[in-house]
Amino acid sequence: MSNCDFRKSYPFLAQSFVRENTTKLRVRYGETDQMGVVYYGNYAQFLEQGRTEWLRELGFSYKWMEENDVLLPVTNLNIDYKLPARYDDVISITTRLRKIPTFRIEFDYEIHNEQDELLVIASTTLVFINSITNKLMKAPDYLIKILNENS
Numbered sequence: 773m774s775n776c777d778f779r780k781s782y783p784f785l786a787q788s789f790v791r792e793n794t795t796k797l798r799v800r801y802g803e804t805d806q807m808g809v810v811y812y813g814n815y816a817q818f819l820e821q822g823r824t825e826w827l828r829e830l831g832f833s834y835k836w837m838e839e840n841d842v843l844l845p846v847t848n849l850n851i852d853y854k855l856p857a858r859y860d861d862v863i864s865i866t867t868r869l870r871k872i873p874t875f876r877i878e879f880d881y882e883i884h885n886e887q888d889e890l891l892v893i894a895s896t897t898l899v900f901i902n903s904i905t906n907k908l909m910k911a912p913d914y915l916i917k918i919l920n921e922n923s
Contacts, residue, residue, distance in 0.1 A: 793826040795865045799857050809856035816849060819881050819894055822867035826879070830918060841903045842912055847876070848897035855891045862886050872919050873911040875899060 803814045827833055834844065857863050863883050870878040876899045883892040902909040 792866060792868045793822065793829050795822050795825040795867070796862055797821060797865070799859055799861045799863060801859055804859045808859050810858070812851075812853065815851055815853075815883070815892055815894065818863070818865055818883060819849075819851075819867075819879075819896060822865035822881055823879055823896070823898075826867040826869070830915075832914075837912070838903065840912075842909070843901040843903050844877070844898045845901060846896055846898050849894070850896075851892060851894040853892055855885075855889055857883070857885060857891050863891065869919075870895075872916065873900070875908055875910055877911065 797818070799810055803810050805811045824834060827837075837844065863885055866882045866884070868880045870880055876897050878897050879895065881892070881894040881896075882890060883894070884890055900909045900911050901907065
């Protein structure tokens with residue numbers, strides 16, 4: 773299939789590969805503890821938002837992938853906490869694809885506050901699962917194609 777045919781088959785895909793994405797969000801009151809700092813478990817959700825927006829910038833979503841029989845469970849999560857985020861802070865989550873995916877996809881993250889202070893360094897590994905067979909699968913061709921043609 774030529775690039776032109778590929779774009780016709782998947783018109784929703786972004787025109788250029790995005791290896792890095794930055795997502796901004798405001799810390800909500802319910803995400804903090806009694807001391808007014810973000811509860812440590814909520815950072816995993818922030819990372820998920822970063823990944824979701826990274827995929828969306830490519831032109832598709834988790835929802836679309838799930839509708840097309842692909843699941844992406846997290847198999848590894850590492851977080852190094854440097855400084856706390858606080859209630860009402862606007863934080864920037866930078867999500868970077870580590871390498872072209874195979875059976876797994878790996879991301880690195882940094883979270884900064886509005887003063888550009890580094891709050892968190894993190895990484896996640898997810899695997900591709902076929903939702904029909906519930907078996908490990910290679911990264912979908914449409915994902916590999918767009919990543920390779922624009923890397």
